Amino acid sequence: xxxxxxxxxxxxxxxxxxxxxxxxxxxxSIAAGKPKKQKSNYGRTPDEVKRDEKLTSETxxxxxxxxxxxxxxxxxxxxxxxSPSAVQVGVPAFIEFIAKDMPYQQVPLRGGIMxxxxxxxxxxxxxxxxxxxxxxxxxxxxxxxPELATPAVSAGVAFFNLMRDLTLTxxxxxxxxxxDLGYVGNRPNNWEGPPAEVLKKxxx
Amino acid sequence: MTFQIKETPEIFDVVIVGSGAGGGMAAYTLTxxxxxxxxxxxxxxxxxxxxxxxxxxxNPWESPRRGASSTRPFGDFDAAYGGWQIDGEPYSAxxxxxxxxxxxxxxxxxxxxxxxxxxxxxxxxFKRGSLTGIGDDWPIGYDDLKPFYDKTDKLIGIFGSVENxxxxxxxxxxxxxxxxxxxxxxxxxxxNLKIPVIPSRLSILTRPINNERGSCFYCSQCSRGCNxxxxxxxxxxxxxxxxxxxxxxxxxxxxxREVLTDQATGLATGVSYVDTKTMAEVSVRAKxxxxxxxxxxxxxxxxxxKSARFPQGLANTSGVIGKYLNDSTGASRSGFVPxxxxxxxxxxxxxxxxxxYSPWWxxxxxxxxxxGYHIEYGGGxxxxxxxxxxxxxxxxxxxxxxxxxxxxxxxxxxxLREDVNRFYGAHIGMAGRGEPIPLETNYCEIDxxxxxxxGIPTLRFHYKWxxxxxxxxxxxxxxxxxxxxxxxxIPLGNKPGPETNYGLEAPGxxxxxxxxxxxxxxxxxxxxxxxxxxxxxxxxxxxxxxxxVTQGDKNVTWTILASAMRTSEYIIDQVKANKI
Numbered sequence: 001x002x003x004x005x006x007x008x009x010x011x012x013x014x015x016x017x018x019x020x021x022x023x024x025x026x027x028x029s030i031a032a033g034k035p036k037k038q039k040s041n042y043g044r045t046p047d048e049v050k051r052d053e054k055l056t057s058e059t060x061x062x063x064x065x066x067x068x069x070x071x072x073x074x075x076x077x078x079x080x081x082x083s084p085s086a087v088q089v090g091v092p093a094f095i096e097f098i099a100k101d102m103p104y105q106q107v108p109l110r111g112g113i114m115x116x117x118x119x120x121x122x123x124x125x126x127x128x129x130x131x132x133x134x135x136x137x138x139x140x141x142x143x144x145x146p147e148l149a150t151p152a153v154s155a156g157v158a159f160f161n162l163m164r165d166l167t168l169t170x171x172x173x174x175x176x177x178x179x180d181l182g183y184v185g186n187r188p189n190n191w192e193g194p195p196a197e198v199l200k201k202x203x204x
Numbered sequence: 205m206t207f208q209i210k211e212t213p214e215i216f217d218v219v220i221v222g223s224g225a226g227g228g229m230a231a232y233t234l235t236x237x238x239x240x241x242x243x244x245x246x247x248x249x250x251x252x253x254x255x256x257x258x259x260x261x262x263n264p265w266e267s268p269r270r271g272a273s274s275t276r277p278f279g280d281f282d283a284a285y286g287g288w289q290i291d292g293e294p295y296s297a298x299x300x301x302x303x304x305x306x307x308x309x310x311x312x313x314x315x316x317x318x319x320x321x322x323x324x325x326x327x328x329x330f331k332r333g334s335l336t337g338i339g340d341d342w343p344i345g346y347d348d349l350k351p352f353y354d355k356t357d358k359l360i361g362i363f364g365s366v367e368n369x370x371x372x373x374x375x376x377x378x379x380x381x382x383x384x385x386x387x388x389x390x391x392x393x394x395x396n397l398k399i400p401v402i403p404s405r406l407s408i409l410t411r412p413i414n415n416e417r418g419s420c421f422y423c424s425q426c427s428r429g430c431n432x433x434x435x436x437x438x439x440x441x442x443x444x445x446x447x448x449x450x451x452x453x454x455x456x457x458x459x460x461r462e463v464l465t466d467q468a469t470g471l472a473t474g475v476s477y478v479d480t481k482t483m484a485e486v487s488v489r490a491k492x493x494x495x496x497x498x499x500x501x502x503x504x505x506x507x508x509x510k511s512a513r514f515p516q517g518l519a520n521t522s523g524v525i526g527k528y529l530n531d532s533t534g535a536s537r538s539g540f541v542p543x544x545x546x547x548x549x550x551x552x553x554x555x556x557x558x559x560x561y562s563p564w565w566x567x568x569x570x571x572x573x574x575x576g577y578h579i580e581y582g583g584g585x586x587x588x589x590x591x592x593x594x595x596x597x598x599x600x601x602x603x604x605x606x607x608x609x610x611x612x613x614x615x616x617x618x619x620l621r622e623d624v625n626r627f628y629g630a631h632i633g634m635a636g637r638g639e640p641i642p643l644e645t646n647y648c649e650i651d652x653x654x655x656x657x658x659g660i661p662t663l664r665f666h667y668k669w670x671x672x673x674x675x676x677x678x679x680x681x682x683x684x685x686x687x688x689x690x691x692x693x694i695p696l697g698n699k700p701g702p703e704t705n706y707g708l709e710a711p712g713x714x715x716x717x718x719x720x721x722x723x724x725x726x727x728x729x730x731x732x733x734x735x736x737x738x739x740x741x742x743x744x745x746x747x748x749x750x751x752x753v754t755q756g757d758k759n760v761t762w763t764i765l766a767s768a769m770r771t772s773e774y775i776i777d778q779v780k781a782n783k784i
Contacts, residue, residue, distance in 0.1 A: 042266045043259040045248070045285055048275050052268060076616045083621070097268045145612045146597050157614075161597055164616065168593030172624060173264035173271070177588060180621060181628060182549035186261060186587050188421035191554050193382030198548050204388040 055100045061110075067129045068113050069095055069163075075140055076167040083180045091170035098166060105162075112159025119156060209476070209485045216242040216453070218775070219475055219490035221460045221505065224313030225761050226747035226768040227496030228438030228446075229356075233772035235451035239779075242488050243443065244458040244477055246497075247285060247309030250316065250439050252429030259283060260428040264589050272590035277306075279589065283429035283437075284308040284317030288712070292657030296664045303529070303648070303665035304712030305500055311456065312439035313498065314715065315761070319557045320406040320426050320435050321580070322362045322762040324353050326371030329756035332639075338574050338672075339641055342753045343725045343734035346373065352766035352773075360436050360765065361413045364405035372563045378410045380559065381422070384552050386544060386583035386632050387560045393690035399579075399683070400565050407436035407762075408555050416445065424586065426556025435556065455488075457481045459658050462509040463493055463518050463744065470513055472744045478658040492743040492775060492784055495721075496768065499750040500529070500648050503720035504663050506731075507650050519731050519738035524722050527647040529667060530755060532716035533577065533638035534709040535677040538696045539688035542603060544630035552585040552629070564757050573675035576757045577638030579683070585629040593624050598696075600627075631696075634687060636680035639757040641672045642719050646711070667711040677708035718760055721750030735774045736767060743784045747771050 044052070061069065070092045077086035086092075099106050116139070120128040124135050131139075143149055143156035144164075171177045193199070217239040220227045231243045250257055259281040264270045267280040274280075277287040286308040297303050308314045327346040333339045350373070357376040364377040380403035383391060394401035408426060412419040417440070418432030426435045433440040446452045458477040464487060466473050474489040495502040503526045509518035517525060557580075564576030600623040601613025611619060651664035681700055688695045700707030711717075724730025727739040736751045738744040747768035749760050756763075778784045 042262040042281065043257045043283075051275060056268070077620060078617060080618050080621060094268075094270070098272075101269050101272070101274045140616060144616050145614045147601060147613050161614070164596060164614070164620070165594040168596060168620065168624060169270065169588075169590055172588045172592050173590065175263070175265065178263075181588065181625060183585070183587060184549060185551045185553040185585070186263065186423060187551070188423065189551050189553070191381050191422040191551075194385045194388075194552070195548070195550055198385060198550070199388070201548075202385070202388065202543075204385075204392075 055097065058100055059096075060099045060106065061096055064127070064129075065110065065113050066092060066096065068116060071129050071136065072140075072160075072163050073167050073170075075136065076164055077171050084176050086167050086171045089171060089174045089176050091167055094170040095166050108159065108162055112155070112162065115155045115159060119153070209487060211487045212242075212489065214240070214242075214453075214489070216240050216474075216488065216490040217779075218242070218492045218494055219244065219488050220494045220496060220747075221475060222246075222313060222495065222497035222501070222748065223311050223443055223454075224308075224438050224496060224498065224748065225315050225764040226749070227494070228312065228315070228442035229765050229768035230494050230496060230747045230772045231446045231452055232442040233769050234775065235446040235449040237772075237776045238451065239776070240451055240453075241446070242453045242455065242490060243446075244460055244475065244488070245311055245313075245454065245456050246459045246480065247311065247313075247456065249454075249456050250283075250285075250311040250429075251444065252283065252437060252440055253431045253433065257283075257429070258431055260425050260431055261423060262428075264587065270590040278317060278427065281425070281428050281589075282317060283427060284314065285310045293662075294654070294656060295662050296651055296654065298664060298666040301666045301668050302710050302712075303531075303667040304710055305663070305665070305717075306712065306715045307498070307501070311443060311454075312437045315436065315438040316429060317427065317715070318761060319580070319759070320408055321557070321561075321759045322405050322407040322436070323578075323756075323758035324373045324375060324766075325349070325756045325758050325763050326373055328371045329754065329758065332575070332754055336568070336574055340724070340753050343723055343730075348734075349763070349766050349770065352770045353762065356762065356765045356769060358413075360407050360441055361409045361417075362405060362407045362762075363403070363410045365403040367402055369400075369563065375405065377405070378413075380404065381410060381555050383559050384554055384584045385547070386541065386629070387558070387581065389541060389544070389691045390581050390632070390687065391560060393687050394562060397686055397690055398565075399562055399687065401560050401562050404558055404561050406555060406557060409434045410555075417441070420555055422551075422553055422555060424553035424556050458486070459660070460497065460505060461485070461658070461660050463495075463505060465509070465511055465514065465518065465741070467511060467513050470741060472518075472741055478660070480658070483658075492745070492779075494745045494747055494771075494775075495750070496747040498748050499717050499720045499752075500663060502746050502748055502750045503648055504650070504661075506721065508661055514740070519721075519740045519744055521740050522728050522731055524729060525731050526649050526720050527644050528642040528719040528722055528753075529646045529648055529665070529717060530640045530642040530719050531711050532714040532755065532757075532759070533640055533669075533673045533676055534635060534714040535680045535700070535707040536633060536635040537681060537684035537688065537699075537707070538631060538633040539691070539693040540599060540627075540696055541630050541632060541691055541693040543692055545603065546606065546626045547585065547629045549585070553587070554584070558582060571679065573672050573679065574641060575639035575672065575676065577636040577676060577680060578757050579680075580635045580637065581632065582635070583629070583632035596620065596623055599623075632688070632691070632693065634684045636677070636684070637714060637716070637757065637759065638673070638676045638680070639755060641670060642754055643670065648720060669705065669708060669711065674705045674708060677706035681706050716749075716755060716760055718749035718752040718755045721746045722753060723751040724753065736771045737774070745771050745775065
């Protein structure tokens with residue numbers, strides 16, 4: 001691959017502004033003939049690279065816990081139309097990283113999963129991932145609506161709120177999330193104020 | 205590791221400690237005048253245009269934490285290294301008091317973390333003592349600094365609007381960017397409530413000003429550093445151009461331990477520093493010493509520069525160094541504006557920060573607190589990052605969908621996509637930044653027996669807000685609520701009350717601390733004269749915010765720049781006159 005192929009022109013706007021992103025880590029490793037290792041490409045300091053490599057190399061959730069997280073992500077944001085599901089864009093792996101990156105999230109997440117598993121066994125005699133989808137929805141319905149839920153399941157409500165938070169953040173910080181939201185920024189442009197029709201709508 | 209003390213062979217005309225706004229401006233002004241300058245920076249090199257440092261224009265998914273603040277206090281993409289806590293560089297506070305000390309260890313220092321808000325002090329800001337009977341006047345007035353504000357405007361570039369408000373002096377402005385949609389709402393509410401809402405004054409180039417720097421391409425990411433140099437950072441706008449003169453020797457990873465003096469003459473002869481890479485002790489000799497290490501770091505350095513001749517620390521005959529530490533007040537509130545739901549989509553990034561602000565508009569003689577504040581505003585259809593979409597159960601049960609149907613709060617599934625979409629861009633925020641009363645009882649001092657990892661004695665803080673700041677925060681909260689309601693919005697959360705000092709942020713959290721190396725005409729009450737020159741040591745100067753007697757209700761960076769330029773020109777004049 002030629003060096004210039006690694007330079008990606010984001011866009012050239014009407015005002016003639018251009019910006020280029022060079023991928024230094026890849027460029028260097030190719031130039032040195034070394035095998036490609038995906039390195040951080042967003043201005044990390046050496047200490048930050050070290051910390052992220054350590055976190056990435058660790059595993060926090062057990063396979064059983066990851067199965068519960070994955071199933072909940074799928075219920076919270078399933079695919080819709082052309083937009084993929086939270087699971088399809090890797091939200092469970094994002095939640096795993098967050099648990100390692102923010103240790104204060106570990107007990108609420110792990111404990112929440114334990115609470116859910118216990119509740120599932122009480123109601124249906126099996127682990128949450130082993131019960132029928134209809135029974136899973138029965139449980140989720142009991143904890144997904146904070147204002148309707150009974151005090152007896154308040155721990156489940158808190159856990160589901162946390163899972164909803166992380167799933168939404170995880171999804172909308174992906175390319176598919178930008179697409180679903182219609183976010184069209186983070187590119188060079190010439191700001192001239194909101195479109196005339198928008199201002200007109202609000203009488204400005 | 206070596207314990208041998210190295211000495212640089214050259215005797216520099218000037219050695220400068222710190223590469224932020226003050227140190228950067230001194231380096232620029234002095235090297236352009238032909239002086240041979242050594243600039244010491246405790247942190248690493250940084251250039252916002254060098255790909256190895258760039259976070260600008262990166263997408264949230266390039267960060268495994270999606271930009272969350274686990275490693276950098278303002279998020280993964282913020283340009284500034286460091287923060288309120290740095291490994292191996294501790295500080296403490298006297299029990300029952302609190303101060304949070306933000307440091308950026310990198311070229312450009314904290315100019316890598318700021319909102320580019322570039323406000324001049326007004327004539328009254330230099331005279332608060334005589335105008336109100338509380339606090340002290342500066343030894344200089346607006347007229348002394350005006351020419352340097354003008355030159356700073358032209359050199360660095362700033363946008364704004366001519367408003368002819370007495371205490372909000374106009375500068376030499378580039379055109380301001382048009383308002384975003386929610387900013388139109390805020391402006392209208394302000395007009396109804398007789399609260400001025402005017403274009404922000406930010407050091408961002410809405411038009412090119414020279415061939416070295418590009419102009420803004422509206423990515424809204426000044427906090428990430430600009431690879432086109434279209435905003436002000438000390439690295440891109442001052443230090444890198446200073447290096448191009450050939451007169452600047454920049455030494456990174458140089459943590460300065462003390463200012464060296466000649467015990468016979470009492471003059472500064474240079475500084476000694478620890479090379480943080482090798483832990484070697486090095487000394488730099490210079491004919492003049494300029495400190496721009498930040499208010500608290502410069503105070504610490506002077507207090508640590510003790511000798512037989514200067515037993516209280518250098519330039520501290522008055523005993524004032526460390527005292528009168530003061531940070532801006534800060535309080536905030538957010539709101540939700542139902543008429544901004546279901547918005548049309550377009551790129552609303554704009555410049556980094558708000559396009560509007562409210563300068564102080566009331567007369568404190570008619571209020572129960574003595575100083576003013578300004579308001580900064582937030583909102584719009586910004587780029588999602590960590591935290592986006594969280595707390596949905598707090599709003600999605602309250603508002604009917606377009607078909608008139610209401611659903612219980614929380615939930616899951618496809619409704620959440622609709623919720624995220626309909627609420628996007630409907631939240632706004634307001635933050636007050638106010639002037640505190642500088643008090644002798646708010647101070648930093650050397651912490652007995654404590655050192656950092658370089659063996660340099662550390663700081664202990666003693667800081668408490670007074671009723672003046674608490675009552676000011678109360679007024680902010682009343683104003684925010686009025687504004688949000690006037691916009692047709694709903695204030696979120698409970699209104700902060702006396703139990704939280706009305707949401708008043710802890711000292712240090714606003715990162716505008718000043719005042720620890722006071723200037724004044726009376727050597728018994730101040731460390732520096734009106735040129736920021738030490739009363740006790742005529743070849744020693746301070747060019748950060750340490751010298752500032754007060755900080756106004758204006759973010760201080762522009763005043764640091766103008767003062768540092770003024771002091772640098774004074775140094776040049778004094779050298780020409782053979783006085784230092």
